[in-house]
Amino acid sequence: METMIKNQLIFLLFSIAQSVFAQNALFYDKETIGSQCINALCQDRNNYLWIGTRDGLRRFDGSQFVSYYHAKQDSTSLADNEIHSLYIDDENHLWIGTANGLQRYFPEKDNFQTVTLHTMRTKGRITSIFQRNSGEILCNVSDAGIFSVNPQTMTAYPLITESKFFHPPYVVCGFEDSRQQLWLGTDRQGVVRVDSAGQKEKLYPLKNIVVRNILEDRDKRLIIATAQTVFLWDRESDNLVPLSYSGKKKDIRFHSATLTDDGDIMLGTYGQGVVCIKQGEEKITDIDGIYNPFINVNQTKVNTVFEDRQRNLWVGCLYQGLLMLPHHPMHFSFWNQPIMLSDIPGWINALYCDRANTVWCSVEDNGIYQLDCNGNIVRHIHTAGDVFSMFEDSDGVFWVGINGKGLYSLNRTNGDLELKYPLQGDFSIRCITEDKHKNLYVAILGEGLLRYHLPTGKYQLLSRKNPIGGESNITNYWIISVLCDSEDRVWLGHFGNISCYDVRNERFLDLPFDPEIKSGSFYTILEGKDHNIWMGTKNGLICYVPETNQYSVITTEQGLPDNIICGLVQDKHGNLWCSTTKGICHVLLADKQVVNYYTGNGLQEKVYLEGRYAQSQDGKIYFGGGKGITGFNPDDIQLTRPDSPPVITDMYIRDQKVTMQTRSGKKPVITEELIHANCFNLSYTDNTFAFMVSTMDFRDAGNILYEYRLEEFSENWNKTQPGESRIQYHHLEPGDYTFEVRACENGLYSPIRSVQIHITPPWYLSVSAKAIYVLLVMGAGYLLYIVYRRKQREEISEMKLQFFINIAHEIRSPLTLIVSPLERLQSMQCSPDVNRMLATIRYNTNRILSLINQLLDVRKIDKGQMRICCEEIDMQRFVNNCLYMFEEQARLKEIRLEAKFPEMLPYVWIDPNNFDKVLINLLSNALKYTPEKGTVCVGVNIGTNLKETGPLCQYMEISVSDTGKGVNEKELKKIFDRFYQGDMNHTTNSLGFGIGLNLCRLLVKLHHGIIFAENRKDTQGSRFVVHIPLGNKHLKKEEMVKEKINSISYNRMVNQYLPNLPVQKTVKYRKTNYCVLVIDDDDELRNFLKENLEAYYHVDTAVDGTEGWKKAITQQPDLIISDVIMPNMDGIQLLKELKKNANTNHIPIILLTSQAEFAHRIEGLTQGADGYLCKPFNVEELVALMTNLIANRMRLKGKYSGSQAQEGKITSVELQGNDEVLMERIMKIINENLSNAELNVEMLAQKTGISRTHLHRRMKEMAGTTPSDFIRNLRLQQAAILLKNKDLSITQIAYAVGFTSQTHFSSAFKKMYGLSPMEYAQPNKNKDVHT
Secondary structure, three states: OHHHHHHHHHHHHHHHHOOOOOEEOEEEEHHHHOOOOEEEEEEOOOOOEEEEEOOEEEEEOOOOEEEEOOOOOOOOOOOOOOEEEEEEOOOOOEEEEEOOEEEEEEOOOOEEEEOEEOOOOOOOOEEEEEEOOOOOEEEEEOOOEEEEEEOOOOEEEEOOOOOHHHOOOOEEEEEEOOOOOEEEEEEOOOEEEEOOOOOOEEEEOOOOOEEEEEEEOOOOOEEEEEOOOEEEEEOOOOEEEEOEEOOOOOOOOEEEEEEOOOOOEEEEEEOOOEEEEOOOOOEEEEOOOEEEOOEOHHHOEEEEEEEOOOOOEEEEEOOOEEEEEOOOOOOOEEEOHHHHOOOOOOOEEEEEEOOOOOEEEEEOOOOEEEEOOOOOEEEEEOOOOOEEEEEEOOOOOEEEEEOOOEEEEEOOOOOOEEEEEEOOOOOEEEEEEEOOOOEEEEEEEOOEEEEEEOOOOEEEEEOOOOOHHHOOOOOOOOEEEEEEOOOOEEEEEEEOEEEEEEOOOOEEOOOOOOHHHHOOEEEEEEEOOOOOEEEEEOOEEEEEEOOOOEEEEEOHHHOOOOOOEEEEEEOOOOOEEEEEOOEEEEEEOOOOEEEEEOOEOOEOOOOEEEEEEEEOOOOOEEEEEOOOEEEEOHHHOOOOOOOOOOEEEEEEEOOEEOOOOOEEOOEEOOOOOHHHOOEEEEEHHHOOEEEEEEOOOOOOHHHEEEEEEEOOOOOOOEEOOOOOOEEEEOOOOOEEEEEEEEEEEOOEEOOOEEEEEEEEOOHHHOHHHHHHHHHHHHHHHHHHHHHHHHHHHHHHHHHHHHHHHHHHHHHHHHHHHHHHHHHHHHHOOOOHHHHHHHHHHHHHHHHHHHHHHHHHHHHHHHOOOOOOOEEEEOHHHHHHHHHHHOHHHHHHOOOEEEEEOOOOOOOEEEOHHHHHHHHHHHHHHHHHHOOOOOEEEEEEEEEEOOOOOOHHHEEEEEEEEEOOOOOOHHHOOOOOOOOOOOOHHHOOOOOOOOOHHHHHHHHHHHOOOEEEEEEOOOOOOEEEEEEEEOOOOOOOHHHEOOOOOOOOOOHHHHHHHOOOOOOOOOOOOOOOOOEEEEEOOOHHHHHHHHHHHOOOOEEEEEOOHHHHHHHHHHHOOOEEEEEOOOOOOOHHHHHHHHHHOOOOOOOOEEEEEOOOOHHHHHHHHHOOOOEEEEOOOOHHHHHHHHHHHHHHHHHOOOOOOOOOOOOOOOOOOOOOHHHHHHHHHHHHHHHHOOOOOOOOHHHHHHHHOOOHHHHHHHHHHHHOOOHHHHHHHHHHHHHHHHHHHOOOOHHHHHHHOOOOOHHHHHHHHHHHHOOOHHHHHOOOOOOOOOO
């Protein structure tokens, strides 16, 4: 009885509340809007919907709500958050009436400006705003009356009248009709009409009634809505006539009104929804067909109603939100009554449509609900458990599967359930279907498949114990879907497999599915009109073609919103409709197109449940979700292409909103209102930004996605997620871009909106900067070219210099063969003519040597190896000495040499050993180019340069003038360049490399001076001028001598150029028995040395370093003379090898070389050379050096070391003192154990009674080597003696001297002597080893 009463109450409730559901309404709750009270609505020409609430202003573009609030510190913000009225005037200006004054919105600044109300101490509460036909804007200020607004000055003045009815407390709203009459609604006083001239006024008294709104309909009838009733002004009788209400609602109180495009007047009530006055009628009627699943529309308190340009009706619901009634009906219906009215709200467990198009649904823990085609609850049937399956068989019997109970038949007349097959256990019946042989198949989850024969009532449970056809080919019995197709095949969808049983052939089919597909769950199976089998799985939609035994898969890659297919239905056109966990999709098989529906058009949810779907006989489709049931007729779903491109509603740079006042860099971002802007200018620092876009369509943006691109980047389109309207770019490079965006709804695209984006490059990437860069690059390229050419010239110069230096080195050896014999000849008594010829030979030899030395000096300066050492010099004496050297040369050419000096000539700081080269070169050059009987003059003067601030402000000038041909003006700047020799006509008979003047410039520069050349103006000839700073302040300490040197060394240069040189006395040396080894690859020089040294020594020779090394090892000479530059092994390498060998490191070595540079000398001496003589050399100097080295070596003979021969001393060592005692003890131990292989440092330390560390230190002090090396050297020395004196094998000798391995012995011996034991033994047989 209780249940029956409850069912009747539910049925009665929905019968009264909602009889017909023609369409769904969109609802934006108060959380979405941000306010629970909506007071005013309006729409501007850009299609923005403006919403005035009690908590700020909202702007809505169909995609997002933008909020505006009052900020105390910002005078351009809302004056107050409480909005009472909104109005869009003829100029598209938005006026906002707040609780604290009237404001106007400025879109170019995105801010507000407050209107100044004259005669008002406060800003006032603005209850209404309207515009007269003349364009005058009026507003009503609470408690102050009507004010006229001047938009230009943003000021308002009271409207002056004589009527008492304009008393401020009474007026609440105003309106101007088509006759320019002004109507004013008051609070409990009535309505005042003022004629078009503003002179006549009439009051229509309405006592205790508040006027809410005044407006005209399409027929120019004036409608006055008050709180209690609605009046029609009868123009003929000039009376207000109340309109009757013909609806079912009681005690209606009106709150707002608006005129629709259809001519109807919509009236918002306080608690009873919306009613209307149809066009042409004089009565108020109810509105049917308004439904929303989340609020009861017929019980809402409507604060305001408004119709937009798309003819959508907006209803502001007090304390609930904003309701939108679309002009075009929504094709998707949403029902949630079974869930909302359940005892314990759950979700839909099963859906089914019978032949009468009745919708049946079961709700978790709440039994079965019977619904009509509009979603009304017709009946509620309680069940003992959850129902997951319902089915109507071919005989009209309605079957219900109840979990844990069994299979029931339902009497749809009285609602009784009859048990047909009980379940033994807590099993769930998930699917019921019928084949064409009247067999009912019931899937019992986890148990098996029940086959029930309807005519006979016999049943058979096919399970593991009783498999189909006696074959256990079903992998599992967790069956969730069953299909009996037209070919007598039974398809079973499992949790994790798919099976197909061929009833005719009584066998299971071998399906070709991949293991990955088979492992998925098969939630639904459908036979298409073409007899293909469609399966909805968790891995996508599968199409199986039985004729070919092939299949294909449709997934998200082909356009599905999700791979989990929950429901699957085919419409009458053969197309498929699928419910997924992310929306509904429509698969157009002929076009191979997938269209997705997410939200909008009546859709209220995206997540649908597996297996909850149904289709009625008339083609309607129902999908069950977590919130309710979504139903639609596929024929009503028409794809509509968006007819207008999307618009850019907002732009953000670093989360800051962009307006016409926003500047990026020094330029405004936009120059017109954002929504109309076609060009955006950004600086390179603002290259990260975001656009907000919208179709300005208020149906619902959730089903719309946007595709966008930068045309210059790619032709491919990027996509947003459905419902997402924000497009963002990060760190765009400077440049010009074309931004394109289009809307996509259900696979159809809108026209493209295209705008230009210009990102200004930084100044260093601007066009002018790039032009400068090009110039700089060209300049740099030119400079690089110049540097390259200069480097190339330097390389060529270096190559020349190196070439000449190499030649100079080669010349030094022949010069030695010239100078030494020449000196001997000059020392002999010869006739005067012979002496004169010898002197001429010596003179030219010295000239060649001078040229070679100049090359080496240039090289030293280039390498930074030449340092000057300046001292105070008497320049007059210095010049005279230089002139003296050229007197003979001048006499021969009949050239007059002159020198001019002032009376008082100060001393000058120069390096006499280097500066003389400057004068010598200049004088030599002058004499060379001065013809016979000419004049060469050297002048010395003191000068001052007032323009110079450096050392040369006071200088000494040394000039060399000649009376030659002069220098070509073009050559004056090049004459000091290296290897430049000027006109070859002047130099064909001259000897030189073209480096003399270059050396002069380098040396003068080292003296901090300058040198230049010029042609004489007083006569023919040239003049070379040198400026040297006076004093020594410009010199560094290291550039000055430490002690004064009184005598000046001029002899070096004099010796080079004077033809007669004094001959020194020859020192006499006697013949000795010392052996000398001469190593040189020059045969002439080698033979010359041998001939000259054989008078004093036994001389042996070698042609190169390799042969010399072998002879030094085997013959042990007393002294070695070696050239440096030789083939195979040069002198430096030979020196290294000899000095590291214990048997040869004591031999003195003299290096003879043409490499006279300082670096080469240091290298030779560092490697251990005992002498270093440069070619050409004096033979007597060489003999003296050899005599001294051999004498010094002999004085050191007798010292013991690990590398010296110990012949005859191994057993008889006589030493004195501590070192001698220790050495005697060490030698005794070694002699006693020389053949003992175990003799090592440890044994030696133990037997001497000192520690190993102490022994090591003492041996280094006494013998200069380590104990281990000392022992090894003595063993090898003894082995060498045995090899030359005894006819023994190598093995016997190795063991005799304490080596246990012949290989080790041979290796150590070769390392010490440079020869293997076998090689050493052959040439030394029957020879004495010289010690």
